[in-house]
Amino acid sequence: MSQLFSPLTIRGSTLRNRIALSPMCTYSSEDGFASDWHLVHLGTRASGGCGIVMCEATAVHPDGRISPQDLGIWKDEHIPGLRRVTDFIRSQGAASAIQLAHAGRKAGTYRPWSEVRGFIPIEDGGWERIGPSPIPFRDGAPTPVEMTQQDLSDFIEDFVAAIRRSDEAGFDVVEIHSAHGYLLHQFLSPISNHRSDAYGGDFKGCTRLHHELVEAVRHAWPETKPLFIRISATDWVDGGWTIEESIELAKSLKSLGVDLMDCSSGGSTPDAQIPVGPGYQVPFAERISREAGILSGAVGMITEPKQAEEIVSSGQADLVFLGRELLRNPYWAHIAAQELGARPNWPNQYAWSVG
Numbered sequence: 110m111s112q113l114f115s116p117l118t119i120r121g122s123t124l125r126n127r128i129a130l131s132p133m134c135t136y137s138s139e140d141g142f143a144s145d146w147h148l149v150h151l152g153t154r155a156s157g158g159c160g161i162v163m164c165e166a167t168a169v170h171p172d173g174r175i176s177p178q179d180l181g182i183w184k185d186e187h188i189p190g191l192r193r194v195t196d197f198i199r200s201q202g203a204a205s206a207i208q209l210a211h212a213g214r215k216a217g218t219y220r221p222w223s224e225v226r227g228f229i230p231i232e233d234g235g236w237e238r239i240g241p242s243p244i245p246f247r248d249g250a251p252t253p254v255e256m257t258q259q260d261l262s263d264f265i266e267d268f269v270a271a272i273r274r275s276d277e278a279g280f281d282v283v284e285i286h287s288a289h290g291y292l293l294h295q296f297l298s299p300i301s302n303h304r305s306d307a308y309g310g311d312f313k314g315c316t317r318l319h320h321e322l323v324e325a326v327r328h329a330w331p332e333t334k335p336l337f338i339r340i341s342a343t344d345w346v347d348g349g350w351t352i353e354e355s356i357e358l359a360k361s362l363k364s365l366g367v368d369l370m371d372c373s374s375g376g377s378t379p380d381a382q383i384p385v386g387p388g389y390q391v392p393f394a395e396r397i398s399r400e401a402g403i404l405s406g407a408v409g410m411i412t413e414p415k416q417a418e419e420i421v422s423s424g425q426a427d428l429v430f431l432g433r434e435l436l437r438n439p440y441w442a443h444i445a446a447q448e449l450g451a452r453p454n455w456p457n458q459y460a461w462s463v464g
C-alpha cells in the first residue's frame with residue numbers, strides 16, 4: 110500500500126495524502142491582493158490532487174515583500190480574495206496553507222521577468238530595508254537598517270495580525286517562512302546577525318526572536334490548526350548556520366507548538382556552494398525528524414513518484430513538498446497515484462472520462 114497516499118492527521122486537520130505544493134512566489138499581485146491568477150493557479154493544484162496547497166510567501170508588512178508584486182496579508186481588505194482561494198481549495202478536498210513571510214534585507218527586488226534585475230533603488234519605488242544588522246546581502250545590495258527593540262515588537266505584532274487574518278481567510282495551516290536568507294533566517298545566521306544585544310551572539314540570542322514569535326503566534330492561531338515552519342537547515346558555508354543548530358531549534362520550537370519542520374537550505378549568501386541534485390535536502394528532513402522527534406517535510410528536486418514514495422515510506426519525511434514539478438504538471442498527484450497503484454482522485458468532472 111502506498112504510504113505517499115496515506116492520510117496524515119495533524120491536530121484537527123487530516124491531509125488526504127503526503128503531497129504538498131511547495132510555496133512559490135508568482136509575483137502577480139497588486140498591492141498584495143490575491144487575484145483570479147491565484148485562484149486558478151492554486152485551485153488547479155488542489156483539483157490536481159495535492160494533500161496541501163500552500164500559497165506563496167505572503168508578506169506580513171508591505172516592506173517585507175520580495176518584490177512589489179508579492180502576495181500580502183497586512184490589511185483586512187486582503188481577506189476576501191484569499192477566502193475565495195481557500196474555499197475552492199477545500200471544495201477540492203485539499204488543505205489550504207499560507208506561508209507568512211518578511212524578506213528583511215532581501216526585500217524590494219524587481220520580479221524575475223522584469224527587464225531590470227536586482228534591488229529596486231528607493232528613487233524607483235524601492236524602500237528602506239530592515240535586518241538584524243546593517244550588513245548587505247551582497248556587494249551593491251542595500252544596507253539594511255538594524256532593527257530596534259521597537260521594530261522587533263512591531264514585527265511580531267504584524268505577524269500575529271497576519272495569523273488572525275489567515276484564520277479569518279479560512280486557511281487550515283500556517284507556515285512561518287524562516288528560510289532562504291529572509292528576515293527570520295537572517296537572525297539565525299551568523300552571516301547576517303552580528304548583534305550584541307539579546308537577539309544576537311550565542312544560539313540562545315540568535316533564536317530568541319523565533320521563540321518569542323512562535324509563542325505569540327501559537328496563542329493567536331487556533332489550537333486545532335497545524336503550524337509549520339520552513340527553515341534553511343544549513344547555510345552551506347563555513348561559519349554559517351548548521352544542521353546541528355537546526356536540530357536544536359526544532360526541539361525547542363516543538364515544545365512551543367510547532368508541528369512540522371519544512372526543511373530547505375541556503376539563501377543567506379550568494380557565496381554558498383550547494384550540491385544540488387535529486388532529493389539533496391532529504392537528509393536534513395530525516396535528521397531533524399529523527400533527532401528532534403518532530404514531523405518533517407522534505408523539499409528540493411523531488412520529481413518522481415517512486416522517489417516520493419520511498420522518502421515517505423522509509424520514514425525520511427512525513428510530507429514531500431514539490432515545487433517546479435507541480436508547475437510543470439499540476440496533475441502530478443493523480444499520475445503518481447496511478448503509477449504507485451493507489452486510487453487516483455481525479456475530480457468528477459474529469460474522472461468519468463480519464464480516471
Ligand SMILES: Cc1cc2nc3c(=O)[nH]c(=O)nc-3n(C[C@H](O)[C@H](O)[C@H](O)COP(=O)(O)O)c2cc1C
Nearest residue numbers: 131132133134165166408409410411431432433434
Ligand atoms: C518560482 C519559484 C518561487 C519560489 N518561491 C518560494 C516561496 O515563496 N517560498 C519558499 O519558501 N520557497 C520558494 N521557492 C522554493 C520552492 O518552494 C522549493 O523549495 C524549491 O523550488 C525546490 O523544490 P523543487 O526542486 O521541487 O522546485 C520558490 C521556487 C521557485 C521555483
